[in-house]
Amino acid sequence: MASTRDWFESVAEAQRRAEKRVPKPVYLALLAGSEAGTTLADNAAAFAELGLRPRIADLPATRDLSTTVLGQNISMPVICSPTGVQAVDPAGEVGVARAAARSGTALGLSSFGSQPIEAVVAANDKTFFQVYWLGSRDAMTARLERARDAGAKGLIVTLDWIFATARDWGSPALPERIDLRTALRFAPAVLAHPGWLWRFARTGHLPDLTTPNLAARGEPGPTFFGAYGEWMGTPPPTWDDLAWLRSQWDGPFLIKGISRPDDAERAIDAGATAISVSNHGGNNLDSTPAAIRLLPGIAKAVGGQLEVFLDGGIRRGSDVVKALALGADAVMIGRPYLWGMAAGGEQGVHNVLEILRQGIDSTLYGLGHSSVHDLSPDDVVIPDGFTRGL
Template sequence: MPLAYPATAADWRRLAQQRLPRFLFDYIDGGAGDEATLATNVQDFCSVRLRQRVMVDVQQVDTRTRLAGQDCAMPLALAPVGLAGMMARRGEARAARAAAAAGLPFTLSTVGICPLDEVTAAAGAPPWFQLYMLRDRSAVQAILHKAWAAGTRTLVFTVDLPTTGVRHRDTRNGMAHGGTRAALLRISQVLARPGWVRRVALGGKPLTFGNLADQVPGGHDLNAFKAWVDAQFDASVTWRDIAWLRQQWQGRLLIKGVLDAEDARAAVDSGADGVVVSNHGGRQLDGVASTIRALPAIAQALGGQTELLLDGGVRSGVDVFKALALGAHGVLIGRPWVWALAGGGESGVRSLLQGWQRELAVAMMLAGVTRVQDIGAQHLDGPFFQPH
C-alpha cells in the first residue's frame, strides 16, 4: 500500500523501488562487491551519539551557512548522480528546481540526462557541475568552457573512478552485458513498470547524456554514450593532471572522492578549494572505511585550511549535524534525493529537503546550539573515530 505521507529517506526509497524498473533501482541503490561499505556508510552514522543539553536559549536557531561561496539554507548540497533523468521525467531539471526552492546547491553530473542549459533554466541559476578526467583532454576543455559560459562557477571533480567498481547488481540485471538475453531481461523489467514507461521513457525524451552530445558524434542512444564514457575513464591520472585542471578552471574547484588524509593534503597542494570526503557511495572499492569514519583524520590533516564536505551514508538532518560535529563544513547527498525524485517527483525532493532542515533545526535546539558554525566535537557524547 502506497505511503500517504513519506517522512524519511527510507520511505522514499521504498516508493522508488515500487516505481522504477529493477535495473534502474538497483543502479541507484546498489554498491560494489558485497556492499559492505555501502552498509557501513549508514551504520557508522548510527553509532555516533550526540550530547543533549537543556535550559539553553534556542529560540533563534539558524541553519544557514555558505558552501563554496554560496549562501545555503542549511549545510547541504545535492550530489551529482548519473542517469538521474531516467528516474523521473527530466529528473535533473526537476531536482535542481526543488533544490533552488529550498535554497540549496544542485550538482549536475557529467552523465546526467538533462543538459546544463535546461537545468540552469529550470532552477533559475547555474548549478555546480561535476566532471571526470576523460582521456580526451580536449573534451574536458570543451566541457569546462561550456560550463563556464553557462554561468557555473563551482566544479566538483571526481577522482575515485579510474575504472568502475565491480557492481554485482548491475551484472545480474544485464547492465554489463550486450545481446538479446540482457535486452529481454531489461525489457521485462520495464514492462513491469508501465507508469515509468508513460512518465519517463515516453514523456521524458530525449534520454541521452545531454552534456556529452557534442562529444559523441552520431551517438543517438544511451548505449552509444555509455560505450564512449566507459572508454574515456583514465587510469593514468595523477595529481599533476589536477594541477593542469586548476589552470583550465578559474572558478572554485572541489575534489570529490578522498578517503585518505595524505590524499586530502595532495588535493589542496594541487590547488583545490575544497575536498569532498567520499567513497562514491560504496560503489567503487568495497571494504574501505565509511566516510564518517574517515572524516576526523582528514579534518585534522587539513586543519581548517580548506572547505571540507562529506557524502555517503547521510540519511537525515541529524546525520548532517553529526557530520558537522566531526569536522565537516557541510554534506552532499545522492541516493536520498534520487529516491525522493523517483518516488514523488519534484515535490518529493522538496518534501525531503524541508524535512531534513526541520530535523537539523530540532537537533540543534536539543543539543543547545543556535548556529551551524558552532557545531563541533563538544556536541558529541564521547569520542568517535578519533584520528590516529
C-alpha cells in the same frame, strides 16, 4: 506533518515508495555498491555509532541553518551530489535542480548526466559542474568552457571511482541504449509499473542513456557506456594533471573522493578550494571505511585551509549535524534524493531535502545551538575505535 499520498516523513519511507514505484532493475541500480557492499553498508551504519549530547534548558527559540559553500549562499548545509544518468523520472537533473532551488540549495551536475548543463543552470543558478579525467586535454577544456558559458558556479572533479564493476549481490546490468530489443527484454519489469512507463510516455521519449554534456554544443552525446569506455581508455591523472586542470578553471574547485589526510594535503597543493571526503557512495574500492570515520582526521589535517564536504551515508538530519560537528562544512547527498525522485519526481526530491532540514533544525535545538556554525566535536559522543586514519 503526517505522511500523505504526496508527502512522506523520512528518507526510509522515500526508499520504500521508490521500490514500489519504479521497475525493479531501476530500483536495484539505485542500491548498487561495489563488490560485497561492505563500504556501502558502513557509510550509513557508522552514523548510528555516534551519540549526541543534548541540553535541556536555555535552548534557542530559533535556529539558523544557512551557510555558504563554494561561494554560494544556501539555506542549509546540504547539497545534491552529482549522479549519472537519472532515468528514474523524466525530468531528471532539471527536476532535481528545481527541487533544490525550492529548498534554497545547490546541486552538482554530473558530466554523465542526462540533461544539458544549460537547462540545469536555467532551473537553478547554484549549479556546480562535475567532471572526470576523461579524454584529451582539449576535450576537457572545451567542457569547462561550455560549463563556464552556461553559468556553472564551481567545478567538482571526481576521482573516487575505479574500474571495478564486480557486484556480489545482484545489481542489474544496465543497457547500452534503450531500443526495441532492450525494451522487450525489460518489458516484464516495466509493465509491472505502468505509472513509471506512463510518465515517460507523456514526454514522448524513453529514458535517455546519452551524456549530452560530453558532446560539443548542439551535438548528441555518447551513450553512458561509450563515455565510460573513453574514461577507461584515458590514462589516470597525476597531481600535476590536476594542477593543470585547476589552472583552466578560475572559480571554486572541489576534488571529490578524498579518504586520506595526505591526499587532502596534496589537493591543497594542487590548488583545490574544497574537498569531499567520499568513497563514491560505496561504489569505489570496497572495504574502504565509511566516510564519516575518515572525516575527523582529514578535517584536522587541512586545518581550515579549504572547505570540507562529507559525501556518503546521510539518511537523516541528525547525520548532517554529526558530520558538521566532526569537521564538515556541508554534506552532499546521493541516494536519498534519487529515492525521493523515484518516489515522487521533483516534489519527492524537495520532500527529502525538507526532511533533512527539519532534522537538522530539531537536532540543533536539542543540542542547544542557534546556528550550524556553533557545532563542535563536544556535541558528539565518539566511541573508542570509531575513527580511522588511512
